[in-house]
Amino acid sequence: MRYASLFWEYIKNYAKTRLTYRADFWIEVISDLLFQGMNLIFILIVFQHTASLGGWSELEVVFVYGFFMIPYGIFGTLFSIWNFSERYIVKGEMDRVLTRPAHSLFQVLFENVDPPSLIGSFVGAGIMAYCWAQMGLPFSVMDLVMLFLFIIGAVLIYAGLYTALNAISFYSDAPTGIVPLMYNIQNYGRYPVNIYNKIIRFMLTWLLPFAFVGVIPASYFLEQKTDDISKLALLTPVMGLIVFGLGLAFWNHGVKRYRGAGS
Amino acid sequence: MMSAYVDFIRIRFLMMLAYRVNYYSGIIIYAINIGAYYFLWQAIYGSQDTLAGFTVPQMTTYIAVSWMARAFYFNNLDREIANEIRDGSVAVQLIRPYNYLFVKMMQGFGEGLFRLLLFMVPGLFIVCLIFPVSLPTDPKVWLIYLVMLFFSFLINSQINILTGLFAFFVENNEGMMRMKRVMVDLFSGVVVPIAFFPGWLSGIMEWLPFQAITYLPSSFFTGRTPLEEAGSVMLLQLFWFLLLLIPIWLTWRAARKRLFVQGG
Numbered sequence: 175m176r177y178a179s180l181f182w183e184y185i186k187n188y189a190k191t192r193l194t195y196r197a198d199f200w201i202e203v204i205s206d207l208l209f210q211g212m213n214l215i216f217i218l219i220v221f222q223h224t225a226s227l228g229g230w231s232e233l234e235v236v237f238v239y240g241f242f243m244i245p246y247g248i249f250g251t252l253f254s255i256w257n258f259s260e261r262y263i264v265k266g267e268m269d270r271v272l273t274r275p276a277h278s279l280f281q282v283l284f285e286n287v288d289p290p291s292l293i294g295s296f297v298g299a300g301i302m303a304y305c306w307a308q309m310g311l312p313f314s315v316m317d318l319v320m321l322f323l324f325i326i327g328a329v330l331i332y333a334g335l336y337t338a339l340n341a342i343s344f345y346s347d348a349p350t351g352i353v354p355l356m357y358n359i360q361n362y363g364r365y366p367v368n369i370y371n372k373i374i375r376f377m378l379t380w381l382l383p384f385a386f387v388g389v390i391p392a393s394y395f396l397e398q399k400t401d402d403i404s405k406l407a408l409l410t411p412v413m414g415l416i417v418f419g420l421g422l423a424f425w426n427h428g429v430k431r432y433r434g435a436g437s
Numbered sequence: 438m439m440s441a442y443v444d445f446i447r448i449r450f451l452m453m454l455a456y457r458v459n460y461y462s463g464i465i466i467y468a469i470n471i472g473a474y475y476f477l478w479q480a481i482y483g484s485q486d487t488l489a490g491f492t493v494p495q496m497t498t499y500i501a502v503s504w505m506a507r508a509f510y511f512n513n514l515d516r517e518i519a520n521e522i523r524d525g526s527v528a529v530q531l532i533r534p535y536n537y538l539f540v541k542m543m544q545g546f547g548e549g550l551f552r553l554l555l556f557m558v559p560g561l562f563i564v565c566l567i568f569p570v571s572l573p574t575d576p577k578v579w580l581i582y583l584v585m586l587f588f589s590f591l592i593n594s595q596i597n598i599l600t601g602l603f604a605f606f607v608e609n610n611e612g613m614m615r616m617k618r619v620m621v622d623l624f625s626g627v628v629v630p631i632a633f634f635p636g637w638l639s640g641i642m643e644w645l646p647f648q649a650i651t652y653l654p655s656s657f658f659t660g661r662t663p664l665e666e667a668g669s670v671m672l673l674q675l676f677w678f679l680l681l682l683i684p685i686w687l688t689w690r691a692a693r694k695r696l697f698v699q700g701g
Contacts, residue, residue, distance in 0.1 A: 205612035212619045219629055219638075220481055223488045228480045352459070355466040362473040369480035374472055 180276060184284040203290045206250075210243060210294050213361065214301075228369035234396055235365065237305035241392040242364045243298025245328035250291030252283055252329075253336050256353065259343035269434050278429055279337060279422070311395060323411050324391035330414030331386050332360075334421030341421070344428030356382075363388040368401050379406075386413045441535065442543050449547025457555055464560045467508055471564055474500045474628070489632040494571055495659045496630075501561065501570045503627045503655045509557040510590040510650065512545045515614050518601030522696075531693070538598060538689060545594045573660060581667045585654035588674035593650050595681040596621065602685070605692035626652030646677040 192199055217239060221232040230238075262268040262282060271281045306313065339353050363384030367375050378385040386409070393399070394407035478496050482488060491499065518541060521527040530537050564570060573579065600617045603610045622628055624647035631642050631652045642648050653670045656662045662670065 201607060201610075202612035205616035208616050209619050212623050215623065216628055219633055219635070222635060223633060224481050224483060224485070226483075227477075352462055352466075355463060358470050359466065359473075362477075365477060366480075370473065370476045374469065374476065377469070 177276070177280065180280075181284060184287060185289075188287055188289070199290065203293055206290060206294060207297065210297065213364075214239060228366045229399055230366045233305050233309050237302055237309070237396065238366075238389050238392040239364055240298045240301030240303075240305060241324075242388040243301065244295045245325050245332065245387055247292050247295030247298060248325070248329050249332040249336075250294065251288055253333060254286045254288035254291070255282060255336075255340060258282065258340040263343045263432075266434055268432055272429070272432070279425055306395070309396075317395060320394060324394070324407065327410035327412070327414035328387040328391060330411075330418040331383055334414070334417030334419070335382065337418070337421035338424045341425040341428040344425075344432050360384045360387070365389065366399075367403060368399070383413055383417060386410050442539065445540055445543035446547040446550065449544040450551050453548055453551035454555075457551075460552075460556050463508070463556060464563060467504055467556075467560055468564055468567065471501050471504050471568065474504075475568055489630065490661060491630060491632065491659075494569065495661055497568055498570050498572070498659045499630060499655050499661075501564045501568060502658050503651050505557045505561045505564065506586060506589060506651055506655065507622075507627055508560055509549060509553045509586060510593045511552070512548050512594060512597060514541055514545045514594055514597040515601035515617065517541065517544075518598060519604035519610055519614065522601075522604040528696070531696075538685065541598060542594060545597075546590070549590050573658065575664075578658065578660075578664065581664075581671070582654060582658050585657065585667075585671060585674060588671065588678060589650045589654055591678050592646055592674065592681065593621065593625075595678070595685060596646065599681070599685055599688060602688045602692055605688075605695055621647060621650065624648070625650040626655065630656070632656075646681060649674045649677045 214236070217232070217235055220227070221235070225231070227235055262271070268278070271278050274281060335356075336353070339356060342352065359382060361384075362370075362374070363378055363386070365388075367378055367385045367389055370378065375385075379390075385403075386406075390403050391407045391410045393404040396404070398404060475497060478500065479493075482493055482496070486492060488496075518527075521530065527537070530540075565572065573582075596617065600610070600614055603613055607613070624631075624642060624645065626648060631639050631648050634642060653662070653673065657667055657670055
């Protein structure tokens with residue numbers, strides 16, 4: 175409850191700072207959407223040259239893409255900490271965070287909250303609904319419940335992975351630069367995993383489980399494929415809890431090691 | 438005076454060398470990127486031998502060399518410039534007796550040299566071991582490609598500088614920088630060669646500088662563009678390099694007049 179009211183205070187603060195730079199807000203929203211649109215263009219271009227991608231049709235791949243955007247938008251809103259290592263470790267702002275009673279991760283995240291990213295989620299939901307109707311898939315209330323669970327699971331997977339990645343900064347002095355590189359890898363979870371070889375498929379499913387934020391949960395709603403990854407879909411929330419638990423533990427352990435490098 | 442600028446190259450190179458461990462993980466991640474796109478394209482080709490004029494082996498080589506070229510020409514000049522504008526340290530840079538943008542370019546080149554020697558070369562070697570990449574045998578092709586690669590770096594850095602300078606006009610150009618990154622990756626042809634674009638889009642691309650960064654050099658390297666046409670490709674790159682100097686100069690002139698330092 176205390177965290178909810180804190181959260182509200184952070185949001186109010188965010189709104190105040192943002193209103194000073196009004197033009198930026200819209201530039202950010204538009205560039206965010208274009209950014210997402212670029213990835214969609216790739217899919218559309220590819221399907222001009224082939225009818226199916228490893229047995230998946232264009233509508234199905236776009237459907238997966240739509241699903242992918244929903245948790246990604248939520249994640250983008252809550253985890254906008256791209257400069258964590260530089261700002262909090264190198265410049266030492268972590269000291270300030272640690273003197274306060276609320277959990278350090280919570281504070282770091284909400285100091286950087288970025289609501290415009292959420293618009294991507296709505297666009298994604300729209301794309302998904304459009305494909306759903308086009309393919310004439312059956313729809314029930316149960317689907318909505320599952321969708322909700324999958325989204326939470328997917329957000330937790332992102333949250334866990336990026337918490338862990340940012341926590342690396344507690345252990346290594348040099349800025350690692352690994353976070354932007356991870357950015358590309360997460361996109362591969364949008365495509366049918368069966369097209370990759372065993373190593374990459376294993377990596378995307380179990381090591382950096384980005385398949386669980388895209389193609390696996392989305393396949394639950396689609397027609398069954400020969401290799402049927404939709405059975406794994408129900409694991410999404412479980413994976414979310416495990417990954418987030420590990421990420422948080424890694425973070426907490428890192429905070430204990432933190433010595434305060436800045437001045 | 439020139440020696441001062443050369444020193445900027447040297448200093449940045451040495452600075453990058455101090456953080457070289459980061460780039461070992463970079464090589465692995467680029468190898469994964471190439472791998473993912475390799476399989477993605479295998480699935481797209483399916484049973485077809487040629488798509489948009491690319492054979493399967495050509496496509497494999499294209500992906501490998503394009504990503505590795507990106508490993509070389511990529512830099513964060515846009516972010517560096519935007520940060521210096523935002524935290525106000527650009528004011529100090531402006532009173533120093535050198536050309537700020539030229540210094541940035543030199544620093545970018547120092548980083549590029551490092552990336553070429555410790556990232557692109559070993560990376561390409563490793564990728565050739567894993568994937569069926571066929572490298573050209575004619576040393577002339579390698580030499581010409583190296584020149585084209587240098588232009589890739591110049592044009593990409595110019596676009597970065599231009600994006601970074603926008604921080605003078607909007608206080609937060611984070612979104613623009615992110616958008617620019619995706620645009621360059623897509624339109625330069627790293628993720629999908631421009632020949633695959635639908636007619637109207639590839640028509641637009643011919644009028645934009647992005648294709649000169651990756652698509653044209655990589656097409657030449659894979660042998661899709663014959664040796665005789667190499668001259669016109671380099672000419673086009675030179676043209677874009679010169680043309681991009683104009684908006685940079687104009688923005689820079691307008692920006693210096695507008696500069697107000699926030700805090701400090």
